[in-house]
Amino acid sequence: SFGETGLLESISDYLSKLAEELSNIGIALQSGTKAKSLRNLDDELDQVFDEYFDLRNKKLNPDTLENFMIMRIILLRISDITEQINTIYKVFTQDQKLAKSLSTGLDLKEFITNDEKLNFKVLLNNISLKSTHFRHSVRITLAMLTGYIISQMEFLGIGHSYWILITIVAIMRPAYSTTKHRNLLRLYGTVAGAVVAYGILHTVHNNTALFTILLLSMILCFSFLKAQYSWAVFFMTIYIFLTFNFLNPGNINNIFRDRILDTAIAGAVAFAVSYFVLPVWEHTQNLDFMKKSSKSNAKYFKAAMDFFKDENIGIQEYKLKRKDAIIDLANLSDNFQRMISDPKNQQKKMEQVHQFVNTAHLITAYIASFSQYSKNAKDYPEIDFDSWNRKISAELLRTGLILEQKKFDVDIVEESRLKPEDSVDQLLEKRKKEISESEIMNRRDPNRITHLTELKNLQEILELIYDVAKEQRKVAEKLEPVI
Structure with missing residues (x-):
């Protein structure tokens, strides 16, 4: 949709500059020096937004509305990354007041793996094939x-x-x-x-x-x-x-x-x-890693949804679930990469495992996108979050039960087929009608994003999570009990 406008090239150039800034920060951390910004990111980002607003004023119509809404969300995410990088540079100033204001209040020990102490029982358990x-x-x-x-x-x-x-x-x-x-x-x-x-x-x-x-x-x-x-x-x-x-x-x-x-x-x-001599082929470990990834993604989604719905879940618990999901995903991906180097006769169910790994990546990524919203469900009454929660959770649960070779109730299948009663499409049609009947206002506030754009993006993310979870469940059904 934006291929011939040049906007995507501008965004690509800006993302490359962000990557250079991250490399600069990494080098400073490794060398123990203070990192200084290579350029003024705010000015660079303003240029990208100016290009977007110019294009919006020229091309926005009922047919292109949804494309511009998606692009606006992309630019919002890029703004968030820019803000985070600027914050990291501020931390390098070693301003104590600033450091205290940026403190998350999290118990960081919970995020670090404890070193296992020498244990005679563990030693005996390891003396086994x-x-x-x-x-x-x-x-x-x-x-x-x-x-x-x-x-x-x-x-x-x-x-x-x-x-x-x-x-x-x-x-x-x-x-x-x-x-x-x-x-x-x-x-x-x-x-x-x-x-x-x-x-x-x-x-x-x-x-x-x-x-x-x-x-x-x-x-x-x-x-x-x-x-x-x-x-x-x-x-x-x-x-x-x-x-x-x-x-x-x-x-x-x-x-x-x-x-x-x-x-x-x-x-x-x-x-x-x-x-x-006693080889350990990677395909023998696929099923365990799949189970862990599937289970941790289900817990991650539940934590993200509960936190979004403000149901007495703390930020630390949510972030711990996110950490577990990312670690289990990394272990699954690494195991698959190692399996590629195994002999051909030991690369069992390669296509299905590859599809499962891809869907696991997508589910984790989409849940992360969903959890980016600073507001909560009360601010979006137009979306039926309860139905979406039950629908997606049921589909994720079905995948886990299939991998565990456990039977599940018909109720779970019915829940996965729920149809949420959202009113986003009606609002979208109403907005398209307004655009066709009135002149477009030239608003250029990079920090402003319409309520309808947020609604549409939230609905699409939930649809994507469900579609990929459904695809992963179908992949799990094709896998044999012993992979």
């Missing part, structure tokens, strides 16, 4: 033992055999997909680093220059270690080659052969053990 930690312990022990035996085989002529054990420890992870990924990164980084180091040692003969390259390689290795493992291994290989050359000059060929051979052996051992 049902425990992923125990299975990983068995795998890594067997892999290390295999690597050690291979390293002792004299006919292979392996030098620096401890590299095999070090590489196995570095590569192996509890999940097969993570082990496979790190295995490939380690191999690529080692081969590339060995080739470059071999070239350096054959072309550079100045010890000062070699020592400088060694120091730079060490710095870059540990800089990339967390984020870019392949690059970290690349620079690690270079500084190892240079270090051994200083200790034992002229032994380049042996180091090159040993490093490549040891890495290849360790990679092969890690891969074989991860694949054949």
